[in-house]
Amino acid sequence: MRRLLFMAPARRWAEYREVLPGAIARAGIKAEVSPEVPDAEVDYIVYGPGDGGPTDFARFPNLRAVFSLWAGVETVVGNESLTVPLTRMVDPGLREGMVEYVTGHVLRHHLGMDAHIVNPDRDWDNTAPPLARHRPVTVLGLGELGGACAGALATLGFPVSGWSRSPKTLPGVTCHSGEDGLDAALSDAEIVVLLLPHTPETENTMDAKRFAQLALGAVLLNPGRGALVDDEALLEALDSGQLGHATLDTFREEPLPGDHPFWAHPKVTVTPHIASETRPDTASEVVAENLRRAEAGEPLLHLVDRKLGY
Known part of the structure; x- marks a missing residue:
């Protein structure tokens, strides 16, 4: 026994x-x-x-x-x-939950749903969003969770690029690896999803240099690990307009302290580490x-x- x-x-x-x-x-x-x-x-x-x-x-x-x-x-x-x-x-439960969270928030930002859900001025802006095939998405981390999310987004029609430490091949996904590959994966991306593991090598993967490589007004989703992002660089990118929004589910300190600037920032959505369980x-x-x-x-x-x- x-x-x-x-x-x-x-x-x-x-x-x-x-x-x-x-x-x-x-x-x-x-x-x-x-x-x-x-x-x-x-x-x-x-x-x-x-x-x-x-x-x-x-x-x-x-x-x-x-x-x-x-x-x-x-x-x-x-x-x-x-x-x-x-x-x-x-x-399977962990994988399915992450795919649902990532897909939901990518579609939310792609369709501009926030402007319609919260519209106190009753603005009637009937400009339609682009089709998914015109919205480049990058997924950093192509392991079990990242690979599943990248595949789901590709199925929806998004042009998906992915990056991983070692070379990967995924149907419908343009896969990159290595330092030069990271630059290529991020270049002009309009939505970036972080699903890398937290290691000394991945600490602050998204810093000022990386944010500058994205398309102007890009969106960041981080359901991976809080330490993947340089918090100060993120706030600067949001304030400058280089980044249009950040939806964050993981943080360096959890629960996120009540006085943390993420809570009050108009371009940040905080979710309490619920992307996948x-x-x-x-x-x-x-x-x-x-x-x-x-x-x-x-x-x-x-x-x-x-x-x-x-």
């Missing part, structure tokens, strides 16, 4: 206490899952870090692997006490499959590369 420690905020256990054991049972594994397991008896950890400090994984002498519930692992990947395999969460039902199936693989000695799904940080 294997024992899994559910190491996540208490409210998360209420969401997983039934669906996770059920998924493990369907995978044919005899295991017990609990938020309370003696350190020496922990075989695996289902990990969803809260607001506490770094976890000391060395206190679990028989730990075999850690299964993260989140897509991003930047808070744990550098933990020197974690020497066992670490997996990140990639599941790990759904317990679909995430439990992924954890269960990785547990089965670990017990069978098979390669784990979505194994984190410690050098790359994701």
Whole structure:
């Protein structure tokens, strides 16, 4: 009988206490899952870090692997006490939610819907927006989430460019990689979607130089990680008119402090990190499959590369 420690905020256990054991049972594994397991008896950890400090994984002498519930692992990947395999969460619910958020906000900005939803002066401007095929969109990050979003936008008719660290090929998407590729991907883009992982290399990817490469009045969507954006450069680009609007779902500090200038800026939409959520039902199936693989000695799904940080 294997024992899994559910190491996540208490409210998360209420969401997983039934669906996770059920998924493990369907995978044919005899295991017990609990938020309370003696350190020496922990075989695996289902990990969803809260607001506490770094976890000391060395206190679990028989730990075999850690299964993260989140897509991003930047808070744990550098933990020197974690020497066992670490997996990140990639599941259908996470992917579908991100596609819906990104597609919805891209269409919102493409169609200029804000001017019609909030129109106190009752302006009758019946200028129609361009067709999607005339609105260049760039997606930075072509992994599981970014690739799905880029594909969905291409299906809607947008000319989509994408950028990733390593070369990718996606149907309907003009894919770039490398430093020169990033310049090409951003050049004259009218809507930019950030879905890169947060690593030392991606910190402040969108800075003053990058904002200047975009089409005048471009829109930025950041459902990825807050640290991908230089906040001061973003505010300057908005104030100068180089950037027309920013819809932000992730921030360097969360919850976003009430006195942060993003809240009051007329060209910023703040959403409270709701672009996509790990759904317990679909995430439990992924954890269960990785547990089965670990017990069978098979390669784990979505194994984190410690050098790359994701």
